[in-house]
Structures are given as C-alpha cells and as structure tokens.
Amino acid sequence: MEKKSEYIDTKELARELAVTPETLLMWSNKGKFPRPIKLSHKTRRWKRATVENFLNQKQIETKVG
Numbered sequence: 001m002e003k004k005s006e007y008i009d010t011k012e013l014a015r016e017l018a019v020t021p022e023t024l025l026m027w028s029n030k031g032k033f034p035r036p037i038k039l040s041h042k043t044r045r046w047k048r049a050t051v052e053n054f055l056n057q058k059q060i061e062t063k064v065g
Contacts, residue, residue: 004048005048006047006048006049007037007045007046007047007048008045008046008048008051009044009045009046010024010025010036010044010045010046013046013051025044033054034046034047034050034051034054
C-alpha cells in the first residue's frame with residue numbers, strides 16, 4: 001500500500017476531483033477552494049489535509065443545508 005504524500009500537485013488533485021487544473025486555480029483565486037502553497041512561479045502544491053478538511057466541510061454543509 002502506497003503512502004500518500006502530505007502535499008499534492010495541481011495535476012494530481014485535478015485528476016482526483018475530475019476537473020481541470022485551470023478550474024482548480026480559478027476556484028482558488030475566487031476564494032471557492034483552498035489556496036495552494038506557492039513553491040515557485042510555476043510550482044504549487046496543496047496540503048492534502050487542508051483539501052480533505054475543506055471537502056468534508058462542504059459535504060456537511062450540503063447535507064445540513
């Protein structure tokens with residue numbers, strides 16, 4: 001069993017969420033998704049725990065709302 005990294009890159013996260021990398025960045029820029037950690041001009045990573053917490057919270061809001 002492969003251990004998942006603490007951080008996830010844009011392409012991998014987009015693939016897991018079934019959206020394009022551009023959509024992820026648009027959501028992030030509009031405040032609709034957590035912001036990535038910027039490592040360089042072209043390199044961004046999301047903290048996996050932050051994304052999972054965000055998605056779990058959205059599921060709770062959807063069920064309650």
